Amino acid sequence: MLMTTLQSIGVRVCLLLCFGTVVSSGCEDTGPRVYTAQRYSTDGACLEPYTAIGLVQADTLASTCSAVCLRLADDLYVSTVCAPYPLDSSVEAPDEFADCAAAQAAPTCEVVEGADAAPP
Numbered sequence: 001m002l003m004t005t006l007q008s009i010g011v012r013v014c015l016l017l018c019f020g021t022v023v024s025s026g027c028e029d030t031g032p033r034v035y036t037a038q039r040y041s042t043d044g045a046c047l048e049p050y051t052a053i054g055l056v057q058a059d060t061l062a063s064t065c066s067a068v069c070l071r072l073a074d075d076l077y078v079s080t081v082c083a084p085y086p087l088d089s090s091v092e093a094p095d096e097f098a099d100c101a102a103a104q105a106a107p108t109c110e111v112v113e114g115a116d117a118a119p120p
Contacts, residue, residue: 033061035086037070037079038108045102046109047078054086069093069100078103 032055038047053072065082070089076099077089085091094101 030057030059032056033058035061035079035081036063037077037081040076040078040099040103040106041109042099044109046106047103048109049111050079053077054088056084056086058084067104069097069103076100076103078106 034052035054035056036050037053038050040046041048053070061081063079063081065080067078067080068085069092070077070079070085071092072086072089076092092100094104
């Protein structure tokens with residue numbers, strides 16, 4: 001009888017510890033966050049709508065910072081999302097790169113409704 005009671009208590013303690021671990025790990029604020037930016041279209045000299053360009057590890061990811069230019073492969077992006085920046089991007093300063101200054105001054109591209117739709 002004593003052994004059954006001890007086993008029962010052991011199982012309950014184990015379940016509580018396991019549950020506590022799952023709950024506490026599910027409440028962490030740090031984790032992968034989607035970083036978004038606007039691609040600079042050199043053809044239209046405008047900024048396309050925000051799109052995901054990578055994942056970053058962060059507690060929070062605010063979009064209240066000064067505009068920054070990020071080079072990702074051959075594309076230039078502008079974003080007001082705060083650091084950290086995606087690892088595969090490089091930050092470009094507007095006073096060092098003319099296309100960054102142009103991108104930061106560019107208007108948002110006009111989106112034509114149904115432009116991606118297939119013709120009837």
